[in-house]
Amino acid sequence: MGGIESCLMEIYRAEKIAEIEDNSNRECDACGATMKLVGAVHFPDRQAVVRAFECDCGERVWNE
Structure with a gap:
């Protein structure tokens, strides 16, 4: 996995800096x-x- 996929996986581990x-x-x-x-x-x-x-079932997805 590389590029945008690796960046997106960091979303799940990143420190929260703003409310969405x-x-x-x-x-x-x-x-x-x-x-x-x-x-x-x-x-x-x-x-x-x-x-x-x-x-809640654990499924994770992203969109562009």
Whole structure:
């Protein structure tokens, strides 16, 4: 795993530095429950924000 994937995995281990408003309606593919927004990374060179989501069942996903 390298590049953006390794950066995103750091979201789950990183120290919390700001509150993120969680207005997610993203459903878990594994169990169908609503996932929680657990982190976000801003990539200014790409003008992108990647958001990471986690479900109570343990499923983790991110979007670009």
